[in-house]
């Protein structure tokens with residue numbers, strides 16, 4: 136993504152200049168609170184935004200710009216070049232078609248497979264995601280939520296895409312099934328060298344699953360780097376607040392004093408001037424209300440957009456009083 140911008144009809148600037156790269160086979164997590172623009176970003180990648188939405192910048196898939204390619208080419212790229220597991224995938228299946236037929240459809244269209252060939256591939260895909268091939272004959276209502284999610288993943292894999300975008304693929308599932316599905320996605324993308332963009336508000340899930348982690352706030356990436364480092368030692372105050380919102384196993388201090396963040400992300404029709412995070416930031420300076428911050432180097436392989444991050448130094452913002460004791464515990468965590 137190069138300077139990607141998305142403005143919905145009505146003026147909501149949901150994505151405001153996002154630059155992100157993903158290498159073949161790499162797993163990138165995108166985290167952020169509700170309304171930060173994560174799903175909008177995912178939809179923009181495959182040009183699935185509603186009519187009348189304005190986009191700017193570029194989305195380069197193997198060098199081809201998805202935002203300007205002809206519609207015929209877009210249709211060819213969807214499923215075969217990149218596929219998406221939608222947020223709320225459990226409700227994304229067509230209720231009146233058998234799941235096998237729904238998985239077979241992109242195979243028939245994109246692979247020009249024979250009906251028998253598509254049926255065979257559908258059975259293989261179902262088995263790959265841990266369902267018996269015979270479940271192809273089931274309607275969505277005959278499957279559990281976890282099974283439906285597996286069907287969605289089978290669909291996403293059907294045409295061997297180079298990239299899978301998974302938007303909150305496990306949010307509606309219980310923790311056991313969530314763990315199984317995450318492991319499944321992780322294994323499948325690793326085995327097949329498929330690139331993965333995984334979107335979640337759950338930083339811990341992303342830190343476990345992804346190589347790199349990008350934190351999004353008010354339509355921008357405010358921090359990016361190796362997933363574990365961003366989770367354990369965020370450079371941006373927002374990344375830090377998100378990470379501190381999760382109690383840590385083995386760290387009683389974080390369990391007994393979970394930290395939140397006051398307020399909500401801004402309305403995308405009225406994004407604050409300067410650093411958009413300044414009204415909620417515990418370490419804001421006067422200049423933050425007027426001076427915009429762009430991403431800059433914040434240590435090896437890391438970037439952050441905060442006045443406290445000095446170009447190339449790898450330093451971060453000062454700890455707030457509230458977070459200081461926790462910061463001590465966290466820094467001793469391996």
Ligand SMILES: Nc1ncnc2c1ncn2[C@@H]1O[C@H](COP(=O)(O)OP(=O)(O)OP(=O)(O)O)[C@@H](O)[C@H]1O
Pocket residue numbers: 143144145147149167168169170171172173174175176185222336402403
């Ligand atoms: N079709 C639309 N028309 C106008 N505004 C929209 C539309 N879809 C989303 N928005 C707005 O764009 C902003 C970003 O929405 P988006 O769905 O991308 O957030 P998100 O980060 O995915 O949130 P969540 O974690 O709740 O899924 C929100 O303020 C939302 O109200």
Ligand code: SF4
Pocket residue numbers: 371372373410411412413414416417418419420423428440441442443452
């Ligand atoms: S630039 Fe200022 S307001 Fe924004 S995160 Fe950094 S300290 Fe906080």
Ligand SMILES: [Mg+2]
Pocket residue numbers: 173174175222302
């Ligand atoms: Mg979303």
